[in-house]
Amino acid sequence: MGAVIKVGMADLKTGKAPDILTTLGLGSCIGIALWDSQTKIGGLVHIMLPDSSKIRNNSNIAKFADTGIAELVHQMEKLGVPRRRMVAKIAGGARMFEVSGKTSVGNIGQNNAIASKAKLKELGIRLAAEDTGLNYGRTVELDCNNGDYIIKAVGKPIKKI
């Protein structure tokens, strides 16, 4: 049995099979999972905001899509995973309240998803699957054994991407 490694809000962790990396109750935040099928090393970052350069207080790099993804990639590289082998899956970015998409609360989830995908593209990492948007919270688990990204939501069947 591997460890179940919990990733908090604005936090990132790496693990290796048979570990499972999990983050609980993603709302408008995004959980970006990276995985390498050869070493079975995985990483998970739980970002809250799209862009660190737009925020005055940006010391926690795991809080932002741009710096959080860059740091996770860096940590995986240090563990010996070349960037070209990393595959990404993302989930979250919900609009928890049906407020207008023009307000900051209304579109933050969508902006987080857009920024996460843009950063992955910039770094040349393939996005294999995503489960983003809509209006509900998600708990995610990255299974380092096989790269499955398991998504649980209240009152919905468990999903695997």
Next chain:
Amino acid sequence: MGKFSFDNINGMYFDILKEIGNIGAGNATTAVATMLNLTLEMKVPKVELIAVEDLGSAIGPEEQTIVGIFLEVKQDISGSIMFLMELEPAHYLVDRLMGVMGGVGGSKGADFSDMELSALKEIGNIIAGAYLSALSSMTNLVILPSIPYISVDMAAAILSVPAIQFGQYGDNALMIQTKFGADRMIDGYFILLPDEDSYDKILGSLGITL
């Protein structure tokens, strides 16, 4: 950009915010008591600064299903307010309200009928509205709430909304916990989320300069 940040908050500002919380929660309790035709007491609310990263588990476990009611506010200040409670008190309040209105409640767990959801929205609306009107009369600021929005979902997912809003300005969030009740006590949580400049306005209108 506003000067206010919860990261450099001092005792006096904290006391003022706590007092706003106190009066607001008192008003909200009275409003609920009137609506439900109950005699309610309120305990002095607890005001806490919580690290943004810990907000998701501040009420209970991250995956516990809770009820969140969210209103945007605008006019002299802009931002939003959230009222949160656990499922069980939410059902209690809805059943009371449906009873008063001659309807039928009785759902359990995370299930609420459309009618119950709309009753719950209305309860949240009245509670948050009473809170805002206290804030408004203390500060002489005009504060207009939007219609209420509701979410019944995992605590961390609902709380990601205020965490993200607070997270734009600093590392801490302000949460006001209130207890009210008669035969039974109900725990509710307010999170006031003024946009950054609005905190300066609130404190400024109370004669506090930062």
